Amino acid sequence: MLKITYPFCFDKIPAFFIDRVNRFVVKIKIKNGFSSKDRIYLAYLPNPGRLWELLLEGTELLLVPNTGEAKLPYTVLACKKGKNYVLLHTHLTNQVISTLITQQKIAFYREFEVEKTEPSYADGRFDLLLRNLISQERRVLEIKTCTLFGKKIAMFPDAETKRGQKHLLELLNLSQEGYQAEMLFVVMNPDIEYFLPAYHIDFGFAETFLKVKNQISLRAVALGWDEGFTEVKEVKHVNIPFNLLEKELKDQGTYLLVFKIDRWVNLSTNQKNFTIKPGFYVYVGSAMQGLEARIKRHLRKHKKPHWHIDYLLAQATAILPIPIRASEKLECAIASDLFKLSEEVVSGFGSTDCRCLSHLFCFSSSPLKNSAFQDLIIKYRIDRLCSYLK
Template identity: 40%
Template sequence: MASYTLSAFHEPLIKVRFQERPNRFLVRGIDAQKQEYLAFLPNPGRLSELLLPDTCIYLIKKSPSQKERATDFTAIAVERDGVPVMLHTHLCNDMVEVLLKKQKVPGLEKASIVRREVKFGKSRFDFLLQDQAGEIYLEVKSCTLFGSGIAMFPDAVTERGTRHLMELAHLAETSQFRCCVLFVVQTDTARYFMPDYHTDPVFAGTMVQTKDLLRYVPLPVAWNSDMSFTAGRKPLQIPWSYIQKENEDRGAYLLVLKLEKDSAVTIGALGTFTFKAGYYLYVGSALGNLSARIARHKRPLKRFHWHIDYLRQVAKNVDAFPIRSSSNIECALADALRPLYETPLPRFGSSDCTCRSHLFRSSSYPVHDAEFHTVLQRFRMQKPPENTLI
């Protein structure tokens, strides 16, 4: 299969080891000679499963047209399993332009580009295309979240993305124009594509509601070490009925709490215990109103009801990871975490089951652990049944 290279990637690649992300648009890394690099990251996503400590990231020097930018380098990709994953969302449209001109986008092989960055009313879409049947509005999204044969978008709540879908659907419903959303999936290891209903159920629900008005095309792309890329021959499968079934406000959740110092805490009838400084992972579930349950756990001041409420009072930060599911996976999730972390207090959060505990401890921030993300993705990225692919 033919491979292509973007002109922006003709600059020599600089490989560094990721150290930190000071803010959404900056990354810091060091090379083999311990030289430090601060680079612009043109990607607002969370990327927490990709930007792990010492992971290899690819940088290029900024172009002469970017001379006023403070940073001299741009982060364009990160390695996962030895293969680069493209991070540069600004260049995703350049990729799509190449693929459209080479007739490599399924269903749009006969479409030509009229222009890019097209305004329609108050909206702006990435491409206006033309084929024998008329004009097509095309919106492009870059997907970097994948695992277990599943690709998902977005990796963070995207009100803007939801608005794009609604505006395109309105355009398709009230005019003669056809509208399409192309998800450029930055891997060729996935078989299925789903909206990430765990992270953004509103976006997922909007996709389901508009599936008969918009054409959704999740196109896998394989990247090579020299940053050349090859498009897959056919889109990934979207299991619509499975998404609709699972995108409900119930399931399990994982909380990560930070204790800055050793603290003696009374945990209801369990008694008083000293919790060492560090990070605590708690597994819970809600058969309904999952979002409200998580919001409650994030509030420090409330009436105590669950064991975690007592520990929450002395915790500084709380990160929450919902896992929406029609199955009861709480104990299975706790079982998966148990070999990875300490169990500081038996029976914590598990008084109504046979699990030893639903509370675990780590001396380091678990969100920076690859094993944490492996477990999280195992439960979030379940293979859909074959009968949901119709």
Template identity: 30%
Template sequence: MKFSPSLLRGTLIKRYKRFFADVELEDGTIVTAHCPNTGAMSGCAEPGYTVFLSESTNPKRKLKYTWELAQTFDGHFIGINTHNSNKLVAEALDNKVLKEFSDITRWKAEVTPPTANSRFDFALERENAQHQGIIEYMEVKSVTLAENSKGFFPDAVTQRGAKHCLELARLAESGIKTSLLFCVQHTAIESVQVAEYIDPTYAESVKKAADAGVSLLAASCIIDEQKILLNQTLPLIL
């Protein structure tokens, strides 16, 4: 995923009320940008970080700018926009980036299985399916919480995330293939694990999903001020 037009560079003044960030641009102008991330964003929103904003030409938008990237004091890039995670996975599916999904022939976004109550990020179809039309389901989570080289999810309590895990588990137990993909948008992260210390209920739901046969994996991204590309799997520690 390439940023076009190019992002605007600035310095983060503060993030507040979850959805707002004040940024000083390189020319000294101070703007308020939309923050497309409802999480705690621990370690991602430190005042003084270099940040990168996209600019909208839509006159109906309340805020002209969207906060896309942050760069830590030691140079690591973070994808702030959680909505980009699904775009990155879709692009990776199309380009056969991950070997675990290299035989996907078709996918559809935002699908509710006939026997489920939750909508999942992707429905996938593989070319090696024994019967035409067999579908599997994938849920994607964006990981940005880093502690040294370890990534953790979630960064805040997520009842919705726990519900999704249990739904995936139920589908898996009924014979439907399912997967949970942690999309890592932080270049310092080298492995991923569930943040049981933040949300023990979610951690338990992930364990139930794994026991039921849900495929769990994590994937990292190449990030710079021009692009984000999902590129390879990372170790996932349960």
């Protein structure tokens, strides 16, 4: 594999995303110069995140050719989101930040130098060891790459991470032993102004984030790249609104259930009968107390049916919950938006206690691969919070 060093002063191969084979392999399309024939390859994706809103069919990618005995011909370096490039190669973020610190381009690290990479303390290994050039004090730094963002707010992680929570607690232990300890979140979008832990996705990480905020340093920066994705041209400090996090970090809110029905189903419930055709479905519900328990109940195979959805889930496959934690009830607003996106609705399903036509919506293909559906998730998980920050 070609050794990649920052700045990225090498030719990148433009390509388009087709599909994700597994966590670390994607299917991509490369245009052959002026040829009308497109070549399709597999490429290595050095990023275990979900990347739902980034890796949609047709997304522009930048690739690096692999050499030697690499199993795949290419490695994904970055993708394009709007007008900005997003670094997807998470292994390179440490190298980028180390160089920016050395170049004194990060304001709050201008009195520091990088003394060591991957320092080990106790049972943990961290990303950088910094030394203050004036006081000579040392600071242990853990770096996290953030690729999940809306218009003004970014969140980490985009998938549940026990490792991230473990790093926070290890930094806390170092702090209690007298070390300076810090976690830096690096947002790959220069338009971002605020950062929050992704409490919708990883409630435990967000709880730990709040727990340690007074004992370790928690910071975030947003990076902007040049047009050729060679080097960082902008570094911006990003605020962390802890008060908003404390307000929203509760076990309540709305949830989506995405699932598949493989055959025609004649559904008889206590209240009504439904005919459900094969396809992909999104159900929207809410639990303003005990959101996590409600979702777990829906996922249980053996339970006494209560709601309409309980009867249908017994016939469903590939059930995926998408929680949207909120202090306000968003169920009907989301249902209204899903009505506009979906191809069909199942009239009267799950909406007996409100004025909505339905809370069950049908799609002919997976909504997870639908950019408008991903925009809806970002709208309610992230962008709606902007109104609290004005």
